[in-house]
Amino acid sequence: MWETKIVEIREKVKENIKGLSYEELNEKPSQEEWSIAQIVLHLAGAETRFLTLAIDSAERGGGKSDSDVDLSVFDDPSQKMIAPIEPPTDPQTKEDLMKSLDESRSLTTRFLEKYTKEGLNHQSMHHHRFGEMPIWQVLELLGKHEQRHLVQMEDVKKRIR
Numbered sequence: 509m510w511e512t513k514i515v516e517i518r519e520k521v522k523e524n525i526k527g528l529s530y531e532e533l534n535e536k537p538s539q540e541e542w543s544i545a546q547i548v549l550h551l552a553g554a555e556t557r558f559l560t561l562a563i564d565s566a567e568r569g570g571g572k573s574d575s576d577v578d579l580s581v582f583d584d585p586s587q588k589m590i591a592p593i594e595p596p597t598d599p600q601t602k603e604d605l606m607k608s609l610d611e612s613r614s615l616t617t618r619f620l621e622k623y624t625k626e627g628l629n630h631q632s633m634h635h636h637r638f639g640e641m642p643i644w645q646v647l648e649l650l651g652k653h654e655q656r657h658l659v660q661m662e663d664v665k666k667r668i669r
Contacts, residue, residue, distance in 0.1 A: 559618075
């Protein structure tokens with residue numbers, strides 16, 4: 509299920525930035541908030557971290573886990589979360605942002621080409637916030653994370669225009 513949802517969500521992210529100018533991509537709604545460019549870099553960086561963890565765990569054989577972790581925290585945009593790594597603040601071009609998204613997605617593609625849910629049955633990876641979680645659940649984590657930030661991007665667009 510999440511194998512197809514992550515593709516749809518990523519397409520929405522890309523569509524969201526296509527019509528934006530350089531200035532709109534890099535404008536922050538306030539000093540404390542991220543620009544759309546920073547959100548995109550955060551998404552690419554998070555995908556790289558999530559999938560690197562998943563691939564490394566799968567290659568090592570991972571731990572054992574029979575139950576999914578609760579990822580509902582991503583469903584409530586009003587619940588603030590602190591990112592473990594802040595995205596760069598230097599201005600970005602649309603082309604560079606698209607390249608970052610494509611590069612991070614190559615890890616997800618590699619993961620999906622090499623592994624199946626059944627093949628990773630009961631194997632886990634360690635996530636800094638959620639602890640031990642089934643490796644295959646990384647796709648749900650990725651999808652819910654991007655969906656949450658897609659809502660954030662829409663909000664930023666409204667506020668900077």
